[in-house]
Amino acid sequence: MLLFNPIRSTQESVLKFHSRKGADKYIMSESSGNKVKCDLYIHNIASLVTCANPSKKPKAGAELLDAGEIKNGAVLTAGDKIIKAGPAAEIEKYISDNKISPARRIDAGGKTVMPGFVDPHTHMVFSGSRENEFAMRVEGKSYIEILNAGGGILNTLKSMRTISEDDLYRESGERVLTAFMHGTTSMEIKSGYGLDFDAEIKTLKVCRRLTQESPCTIEATFLGAHAIPPDYKNRRREYIDLMINKVLPYVAEHKLARFNDVFVEEGVFTAEEGFEILEAGKKLGLIPKVHADEITCCGGAELAAKTGAISADHLLMASERGLEMMKKSGVIAVALPGTLYSLLSKNYLDFERLMKIGVAAALATDANPGSNMCINMQTAINQAVCLMRVPPAAALNMATINAAHAIGIADRTGSIEEGKQADLILIDGASYNYIAYSYGVNHVKYVIKNGVPYQVESALRKL
Numbered sequence: 440m441l442l443f444n445p446i447r448s449t450q451e452s453v454l455k456f457h458s459r460k461g462a463d464k465y466i467m468s469e470s471s472g473n474k475v476k477c478d479l480y481i482h483n484i485a486s487l488v489t490c491a492n493p494s495k496k497p498k499a500g501a502e503l504l505d506a507g508e509i510k511n512g513a514v515l516t517a518g519d520k521i522i523k524a525g526p527a528a529e530i531e532k533y534i535s536d537n538k539i540s541p542a543r544r545i546d547a548g549g550k551t552v553m554p555g556f557v558d559p560h561t562h563m564v565f566s567g568s569r570e571n572e573f574a575m576r577v578e579g580k581s582y583i584e585i586l587n588a589g590g591g592i593l594n595t596l597k598s599m600r601t602i603s604e605d606d607l608y609r610e611s612g613e614r615v616l617t618a619f620m621h622g623t624t625s626m627e628i629k630s631g632y633g634l635d636f637d638a639e640i641k642t643l644k645v646c647r648r649l650t651q652e653s654p655c656t657i658e659a660t661f662l663g664a665h666a667i668p669p670d671y672k673n674r675r676r677e678y679i680d681l682m683i684n685k686v687l688p689y690v691a692e693h694k695l696a697r698f699n700d701v702f703v704e705e706g707v708f709t710a711e712e713g714f715e716i717l718e719a720g721k722k723l724g725l726i727p728k729v730h731a732d733e734i735t736c737c738g739g740a741e742l743a744a745k746t747g748a749i750s751a752d753h754l755l756m757a758s759e760r761g762l763e764m765m766k767k768s769g770v771i772a773v774a775l776p777g778t779l780y781s782l783l784s785k786n787y788l789d790f791e792r793l794m795k796i797g798v799a800a801a802l803a804t805d806a807n808p809g810s811n812m813c814i815n816m817q818t819a820i821n822q823a824v825c826l827m828r829v830p831p832a833a834a835l836n837m838a839t840i841n842a843a844h845a846i847g848i849a850d851r852t853g854s855i856e857e858g859k860q861a862d863l864i865l866i867d868g869a870s871y872n873y874i875a876y877s878y879g880v881n882h883v884k885y886v887i888k889n890g891v892p893y894q895v896e897s898a899l900r901k902l
């Protein structure tokens with residue numbers, strides 16, 4: 440059986456994706472009677488980047504600049520958990536003291552091991568692509584001109600309403616698998632391209648299937664308030680009522696999403712409407728998130744703080760007051776530099792400002808067909824470093840532990856610490872700085888998810 444059964448793409452024939460069985464077999468040291476189990480011993484790691492924060496809180500200010508690097512490290516895992524990580528000498532002593540014989544060894548070859556990436560903001564479940572409108576944008580066409588030519592969100596909406604659940608699953612699953620091969624071991628996925636009852640629920644059902652059948656950890660977000668669809672153009676109130684009274688209760692009842700997101704922006708949803716939708720979700724147990732202040736300053740950051748959102752994302756135009764309110768309420772700021780890059784922006788979120796205010800920051804791709812067709816967190820790191828001037832160590836924290844906090848999974852993953860899920864990646868570089876420095880290729884050689892190692896191979900095959 441294939442690792443990820445429904446996917447039969449050309450990608451699979453080019454990049455072999457191995458599920459190495461045996462992670463369920465524990466090796467016990469019989470001679471000593473010791474019960475220390477170990478499935479995997481990763482050694483010869485030049486740079487072990489833990490991204491751990493002793494306080495267990497999201498990293499902010501100076502903490503962001505420390506990636507928790509251990510030079511010459513090693514990691515032991517058993518089952519789906521990390522049982523020991525630290526300096527090689529310490530781990531070797533632990534192995535010998537406890538007479539451990541690991542079931543499998545991975546020689547990191549003097550390279551870097553770090554936590555698997557967590558992508559805390561994606562719209563990964565969608566159908567079709569919109570490269571033609573991207574080309575129009577590059578030519579200088581306005582958003583309205585693109586819309587009139589059949590582009591924009593309506594383009595995706597049409598295909599989302601007609602595609603079958605199985606086809607949507609296959610199309611999105613390929614994307615999730617590609618992200619996994621590029622080191623993303625956990626991600627958030629939003630609905631918000633269907634914008635009616637059936638298509639929104641279909642999207643979230645696909646998210647659920649991906650959670651169950653892909654190797655990735657997936658947290659789903661309901662984003663019914665992504666836009667007012669054309670069929671509700673003059674019935675705005677009716678659309679909001681539909682979301683609040685019909686779709687949200689169904690999503691909550693069937694546990695189809697953990698988060699509830701709103702796109703608060705001029706011409707989309709007002710902060711007041713956002714408040715109403717987020718509070719309605721809270722009553723049903725959904726945690727708020729906000730697409731905040733992306734194009735204009737319209738109270739998104741303040742709304743996130745007021746509703747106790749777990750994160751506010753975009754924030755290019757956020758007010759000083761809004762960011763300060765976010766810091767006080769513990770809302771995480773999610774930077775999406777790839778979106779601004781793809782929208783040909785000259786401005787990027789001011790990282791220095793986030794540092795000064797002390798708001799915790801995370802990093803995401805915003806993978807979506809309209810404004811950033813990129814699923815690769817390595818690219819997001821390069822963009823954060825080059826375009827936002829984020830120091831590489833901070834970018835790694837933002838792409839792992841803080842990203843895990845932004846989707847409520849930091850107790851399980853996002854850092855290399857004893858007891859956490861063994862979600863690790865081996866990077867083909869002797870220092871973590873390599874990830875941002877060398878861009879445009881996949882640096883991930885191994886992905887270890889829940890203790891199961893996958894080797895990412897690329898081979899040139901002469902035909």
Ligand SMILES: [Zn+2]
Nearest residue numbers: 560562730805
């Ligand atoms: Zn988004």
